[in-house]
Amino acid sequence: MKWFDTHIHSEGRSVEDLRRMADAGIESAITCAFYPIPPEHPETLIDLFRKLEIFEVKRGEKAGVKIYPALGIHPRCIPPRYEVVLPAITRGVAVGEIGLEEGGEAEVKVFKAQLRIAKENDLPCIIHTPRNNKEVITEKTLEILEAISFPEELAVIDHLSPSIAGKVLKDRYYGGLSVQPGKLTSLEALTIVEEYGPERLMLNSDTGFSESEMDAVAKAGSLIAEKLGRDVAEDVGMKNAKKFFKV
Ligand code: ZN
Numbered sequence: 001m002k003w004f005d006t007h008i009h010s011e012g013r014s015v016e017d018l019r020r021m022a023d024a025g026i027e028s029a030i031t032c033a034f035y036p037i038p039p040e041h042p043e044t045l046i047d048l049f050r051k052l053e054i055f056e057v058k059r060g061e062k063a064g065v066k067i068y069p070a071l072g073i074h075p076r077c078i079p080p081r082y083e084v085v086l087p088a089i090t091r092g093v094a095v096g097e098i099g100l101e102e103g104g105e106a107e108v109k110v111f112k113a114q115l116r117i118a119k120e121n122d123l124p125c126i127i128h129t130p131r132n133n134k135e136v137i138t139e140k141t142l143e144i145l146e147a148i149s150f151p152e153e154l155a156v157i158d159h160l161s162p163s164i165a166g167k168v169l170k171d172r173y174y175g176g177l178s179v180q181p182g183k184l185t186s187l188e189a190l191t192i193v194e195e196y197g198p199e200r201l202m203l204n205s206d207t208g209f210s211e212s213e214m215d216a217v218a219k220a221g222s223l224i225a226e227k228l229g230r231d232v233a234e235d236v237g238m239k240n241a242k243k244f245f246k247v
Helices: 015-023 042-063 086-091 105-120 134-147 162-170 186-196 216-228 230-245
Strands: 003-008 026-032 066-071 094-099 125-128 155-157 174-178 201-204
Touching: 003 174, 003 201, 003 216, 003 230, 015 026, 015 042, 026 042, 026 094, 026 230, 042 066, 042 086, 066 086, 086 105, 094 105, 105 125, 105 134, 134 155, 134 162, 162 174, 162 186, 174 186, 174 230, 186 201, 186 216, 201 216, 201 230, 216 230
Parallel strands: 003 026, 026 066, 066 094, 094 125, 125 155, 155 174, 174 201
Antiparallel strands: none
């Protein structure tokens, strides 16, 4: 089967790693903007976006993975004068990854500004949820989406845990299942798909700068195919992503 990894940070991986993804049947991937240290200049992010658009797409081609950039200001790398970056975030297939980490005032401001731009431009958003304080921050994230009437079909709430999946899906947003050490196991991803159905779920590996398995989406997808059938696996491992990202 062929797979779509909906959230990676390709620039944190080697060409050999990207080739490993291709060998596992991962045909396409969304590479999300993230800078591993807080940038001192807004232009740092603009050049990062150019790197994803030009260099990472080319590295993907070489390795056999079709890479689509998602551009945005991650809550852990908000630069001074962030407004300078905003006009560039519409150039990707999606705005991302954006969202809240600790949920402070600055994060909320930057998140809202990006959501408004995405809404105006009818662009899907990849929305991060943190490891710490996940339930509270997710609640705050959903309140912000609601307050600006952000279209449900344009938002994927990512890094779902069993504790937030129900609420996110009940509110009709998409949910991202990140199969990665420290996030979900394949079995946990399977359990969430089994409980809520495949309609609004998508698999990803969130592979990037930390330890992770390059073939996580293929492994989880195969387990889902085995236990819940190929159609279900195809929905969460390919079809929903194509529909959501319009690619
Ligand atoms: Zn990420």
